Amino acid sequence: MVGYKFCEKLLTKADQNEFEIIIFGEEIHPAYDRIHLSEFFSGKTAEDLSMAPKDWYQSNGITLHLGDPVSNIDREKKIVYSYKGITETYDYLILATGSSAFVPPIPGSDKKGVFIYRTIEDLEMMTSFAKNAKKGAIIGGGLLGLEAAKAMIDLGITDTHVIEFSPRLMPRQIDSAGSEILKSKLETLGLKILTNTNTSAILGNNAITGMLFADNSSIEVDMLVISAGIKPRDEIAKKSGLEVGPRGGIVVNDYMQTTDPNIFAIGECALHKGMIYGLVAPGYEMADVVVNVLIANDKTFSGYDMSTKLKLIGVDVASFGDPFASNSDCHTIVFEDKSKGIYKRINVSKDGKHLLGGVLVGEAASYNMLLQTCKNKMVLPPNPEDIILGSRGDGKQGSADSVSALPDDAVICSCESVTKSQICNAVSEGGCESVNAIKKWTKAGTGCGGCIPMVKDLMLHTMKTNGKYVKNVLCEHFNYSRQELYDLIKLKSLKSYDEVLDALGEGDGCELCKPPIVSILASLWNEMILTKGNDTAQDSNDRYLANIQKGGTYSVVPRIPGGEITPEKLIVIGQVAQKYNLYTKITGGQRIDMFGAHVSDLPEIWKELIDAGFESGHAYGKSLRTVKSCVGSTWCRFGLHDSVSFAIRIEERYKGLRSPHKLKGGVSGCIRECAEAKSKDFGIIATEKGWNLFICGNGGSKPQHALLLASDIDSETCIKYLDRYLMFYIKTADPLTRTATWLNKMDGGIDYVRNVVVNDSLGIAHELESEMQLLIDNYKCEWKEVVDSPDLRKRFSHFVNAPEEKDPTIRFEPLRDQKKATEWK
């Protein structure tokens, strides 16, 4: 990677006629992205990971010898000899030989089933071996070791031990308290972590069967990956008489020169002031130093900040600056939440003014800001804890404007050394108005990608400062935001996608603008979504009124309001599932999902369900899903009110309501909150005097509790407020924005929404209520309309010229007395 970066930098900085580059590489692939190596297991190929295709080298005049390492260097004559017998002279020689895995001297490490984790070939061998392995182990609990553990999980070996010699995981990056949190997080994912553990032997005859530890305990293992660190590849340097360090590494000076001034070493093979840099960003910096030295610029390498942020097996881990500063030099502020698995530590200078370093585990969203604050020696706020805890008390979110406080020379992208001012210039002078455009212009965000959120904030900030109206337009076909389109479509009474495109857009439309526009049409008029040519503009699930699943079959979810269902209806679901051979599962929203339906069976399945009194559950739509309820006062000895009846009433009221994103509700009959209503878009909780109404909660990837809108209200008031709130959300939210995100982005937050909904500050409450009433009055079950219409039914077949035939490529496999879709590739 570093060698490739050297070529790229030399090509841009020097005149192409003045040099010639010849590359010898041991591996058969051109340079590839080792940082994302573990994505190989998530289906990426060697080509996906390559830094540049082979013809990139050719078209830039670079000769590439792959699978042919240099075997000898004649420093006197300045000639290299390759393994396959090629001889080339050089003026300057760059060694970017990288590193190999360090394998500790453990007896038995040559047994079958023992792997190292370093190259694409290693990964290919692991993949084929893993098919017959059940119990895995990793030696090494550092960064690479945990990457390897992720690979084991991806390969299906969930029973895996991670064995670390030192007392904690990631000893170079995080402190012991952070490591404990990381350990317990990883353990909840099924990994078994052994720290302070020294492997004394690998057991087994030919193949590994187990591991023996220094304390005489042992475990059973049939596949082991050793990832205990790196060993610089300095053999060729040593052989050529260049100085190498006592523990390996080619000794270089500040110009990256080895003891022979015509030979340079960069990347993980180079030893600079006793340090080996095992990260990509310093390697790129070294490449830049050599390029500058070659074109006679003065630039030196003066060490590198080893701050890093990673996502390890889904857990964010970051460390920056000096993470281990001791108490005598600084004050340490620690935040720890064991139940959520979050640990944050910052080290603040004695005078409280500057940030020296820190560690983040479990939640690292503030990493970029903290790193910048630390690197640029920015003055901390009076309460430094605010920077990891956020300002508290008023419930308001911090704004993204914090990027404006950064100095111009703050390095935003450390992989490519791009500063804040370069990014702002790309926007102001380069005319870049998207993250992709900035990536192309500055290369920021093209390395590890960690800085992209900050690049986006900077872009929006710069555009605003330049007086540009920043607006979230849908795509190239519409120059309007969703809210503008909603108002315009209503004003012009447009009823179909084509009418909207003709009146307000240009071109042919695309998958970005079609779904939001037909969703607006449905929110405005609530007409059958598959008519007026709107069928092919619906997102795929809406088009077939079912959820497409792996393999191309669909799942069917009838509405079960409030989760209440009669035995008779349960029997019908069972009979239908049996007849059409469907996999059944209870959903999180208290209903029953039936999977594996062929597209051509959908109308018949629904006919039987509708005959039994079911309606569409709209599980496929951006619309109301379920209103979950606890059993309430009819049976429960604690219940204050009848939560089931109220949940049914509300679900019946809003069923079929199309919205910018899906909507979920909950009703709990007492403060115990068994319906988990506060995790929903609206949650209603019984009190002694009536109901408390909470809004804008969210489960999902970023859980957020709903906030109190009104307390102790009666049922009619509750429904009135819900009408207004939901309609206000539908009219003003961006596409695919859940209510929680909508609220977070709204100036004034919950107070503003309460003013609009409860106090009618905009004077639109009556309008919102009557718009909602129109939608409720227009409700029809979509599936009933399809079942009753031969024209609509015709679209539910796989082959247009053989409608009675099913897709022959669909495959199922048995699973616990039912079936599952065959795994895709």
Add this chain to the structure above:
Amino acid sequence: MQSHLLIRIKTHFMNCNITESITWFHACKINDVPENGGVCVKYKESQIALFYFKRRDEWFATQNLCPHRRQMALSRGMIGSLNGEPKVACPFHKKTFSLVDGRCMNEEDDCSIKTYLVKVENDDVYIGFAGADNDEEEIFA
């Protein structure tokens, strides 16, 4: 590791330049295909996605298999355009492919799909297969 070094012949009728013989297969009637949408056509043992782009008054045909996760789904995808070039988005993960030359239009992706000729006579829609037809396996596998 699979390498996809298919030699692609441009077969869209607007810009084709084919001298070989073409087999025309009767797919369906015009009315069988939804406006601005697609259907799947069974051709021998293969599956072809056929699209009627009414806004442009154009017809397109491609393989039905999305090469990303190898799902038979492109005919159920949404069609549209990017900078004026017609495209289809797979319903599974929204990978988009040019309907003109079949290349993947998402950045950093180099998979591609096959495209076929389409002709319309009266109410009938035909899909054209160039030359000796020995590529079923590739479409189907």
